Amino acid sequence: MRAELDKNTRAWLSLKLTPELGNTSILRLLERFGSAEAAWAARATADLDSVSGLRREAKAALRAGRTIRPVEKEWRALRDRGWGLICLGDSDYPQNLKNIPDPPAVLYATSAPEPRDLVAIAVVGSRSASPMGLVFTERLCADLGRRGVTVVSGLALGIDSAAHRGAIKGGGRTLAVLGCGLDVLYPRPNADLRADVMVHGALLTEFPLGTPPLAGHFPQRNRILSGLALGVVVVEATAKSGSLITARCALEQGREVFAVPGMARNMRSLGPHLLLRQGATLVETADDILEQIQPMIRPMARPIQAQAVAPKSTPSNLSGAEVALLKCLGDEPVHVDRLCRESGLNASVVTATLLSLELKGLVRQMPGKYFMRLSENT
Numbered sequence: 001m002r003a004e005l006d007k008n009t010r011a012w013l014s015l016k017l018t019p020e021l022g023n024t025s026i027l028r029l030l031e032r033f034g035s036a037e038a039a040w041a042a043r044a045t046a047d048l049d050s051v052s053g054l055r056r057e058a059k060a061a062l063r064a065g066r067t068i069r070p071v072e073k074e075w076r077a078l079r080d081r082g083w084g085l086i087c088l089g090d091s092d093y094p095q096n097l098k099n100i101p102d103p104p105a106v107l108y109a110t111s112a113p114e115p116r117d118l119v120a121i122a123v124v125g126s127r128s129a130s131p132m133g134l135v136f137t138e139r140l141c142a143d144l145g146r147r148g149v150t151v152v153s154g155l156a157l158g159i160d161s162a163a164h165r166g167a168i169k170g171g172g173r174t175l176a177v178l179g180c181g182l183d184v185l186y187p188r189p190n191a192d193l194r195a196d197v198m199v200h201g202a203l204l205t206e207f208p209l210g211t212p213p214l215a216g217h218f219p220q221r222n223r224i225l226s227g228l229a230l231g232v233v234v235v236e237a238t239a240k241s242g243s244l245i246t247a248r249c250a251l252e253q254g255r256e257v258f259a260v261p262g263m264a265r266n267m268r269s270l271g272p273h274l275l276l277r278q279g280a281t282l283v284e285t286a287d288d289i290l291e292q293i294q295p296m297i298r299p300m301a302r303p304i305q306a307q308a309v310a311p312k313s314t315p316s317n318l319s320g321a322e323v324a325l326l327k328c329l330g331d332e333p334v335h336v337d338r339l340c341r342e343s344g345l346n347a348s349v350v351t352a353t354l355l356s357l358e359l360k361g362l363v364r365q366m367p368g369k370y371f372m373r374l375s376e377n378t
Helices: 007-016 023-033 036-041 046-050 056-064 071-080 131-146 159-169 188-200 217-227 242-252 267-277 286-296 320-328 336-343 347-359
Strands: 084-087 106-109 120-124 150-153 174-177 201-205 231-234 256-259 363-366 370-373
Touching: 007 023, 007 036, 007 071, 007 084, 007 106, 023 036, 023 046, 046 056, 071 084, 120 131, 120 159, 120 217, 120 242, 131 150, 131 159, 131 286, 131 363, 131 370, 150 159, 159 174, 159 188, 174 188, 174 217, 188 201, 217 242, 231 242, 231 267, 231 286, 242 256, 242 267, 256 267, 256 286, 320 336, 320 347, 336 347, 336 370, 347 363
Parallel strands: 120 150, 120 231, 150 174, 174 201, 231 256
Antiparallel strands: 084 106, 106 201, 363 370
């Protein structure tokens, strides 16, 4: 990442902070003038009129040298947090992203991507995911992480969050592409996960600091999400989900598209099933993905376990109710009502016992009052 505000960096940041000047217009300026410095220097000349597609408001802002905030202030706010810029043409600009039709001219980043991030898979899906979908995604991404694959997602609630968590649990790297400024905490419930992603990867965005998470920003960021990866996996999505926009971006960029089948006629299955009918690769395990991108995969750090992981050993000092509930639980989520039926315990006892097991690290609660038994490497 750029370490100082030299003349070249100042030019890039000035273009980025010019109001009404979008990414496509910056790319046109770069194509016409050859560099950010040359484009910024030519802004007040007649040569600016030779650039097609520039809006009148953008030209006026360029000629006046107007920016949404002083360049020095933006740079200082970045550097005070230890963050930086990655500009198109920089040596650490992601190679996969460089090859898409409309790469972001400027990326704000908490840290620089690494060469191993060339082998990356994007995983996206519903914000209101099912417990089964969350468990599947976390396991899939843990397996990808163990195999040296960087997992890319959008830090949203639901499937995105499970993707990041899984990659981290598998000892891999993960990149989160935001639809807002780096300094904007969104979504708020993911504050801890956001911090974990910064440790085990990076946050990336093309939006300046302070940019709010407006709805129109997310379709725009989806091209970056898919562009960073060799392929996109859609786990759960409705027929009009933003995840399908990401899949469409992947197709336009020449990337692989993968889909995880779901239950027939379930709304969350409509998106993946549509993609499967259109020729997407069906995904049941990480191997289904690796087979498609194997030529670029480095030797795996350790093998993926094909069989179910053994549950955590059961302590000897458990109560009878705790033992009974553990016998009803496996590595798939079970609803609390089913636990009441199968254990023969009343609801209040089941609730209190599940809390006790959760505090002992033997059980995990999932959304919707589902519970699962934790395994040794969960």
